[in-house]
Amino acid sequence: MATNNKCILAYGLDQEQIDKIKGQNIKVIEVNNKMALMKIEDIINGNTNDNSYDELPLNEKALIFNGFKDEQLKVTIRYIRGFVQGGVLAISTPQNYRWTFSYLLEHLIEEREWFKEQQKGRK
Template identity: 75%
Template sequence: MAISDRCILAYGLKQEEIKKIESQNIKVIEINNDTALMKLEDIICEKTNENSYDELPLNEKALIFNGFKEQQLKVTIRYIRGFIQGGVLAVSTTQNYKWTFKYLLEHLVEEREWFETQKKNN
């Protein structure tokens, strides 16, 4: 799989949620503790790494969009938000391709918590 191929890296979703996304002809790559320490680019290119295990938070959901054009992204997010509430959403970038999934997830959760705190303080 090329790095620009359209797919979603999904963590913490139920099987029926994944099937709904796949019904839109979108490839879903499921993330779990076994792939937590893999870099996004390796996950997207479907490389394997034996030493990538780490614990990810059980109560979190994450969707990382790769290779979507802007309009496709808007439509897809609107569709997904129809049946998945909460969680963090992000788009893969040239910078975060080098990050491990766990690092990106921690960064996104931190960012969300910062924004929620700012909202409460205003």
């Protein structure tokens, strides 16, 4: 498990947003379609797999946090939300380490949409 490797897996951010995060001395791993079918753990550990291509959703943003302590996580998310609107956020867990990035992203989007549906009509 890669819990000690503090980093953020980032998908769908522009270079300026990535540079702002890196400016806080945070390692950012930019995820792309060539990494979509790789397991979260393999991406974090820097493993490569040439057979991992899949189409990820366009116009979607995702940030997966790995190895952050609670207080660091709160501060980092608050900072990032100052310039990244929308998208999905998650923390790597022992369960999702074995998931592919594509599967995790799909799961997070479905979860977000479910919560949006639950909020309809509530004020």
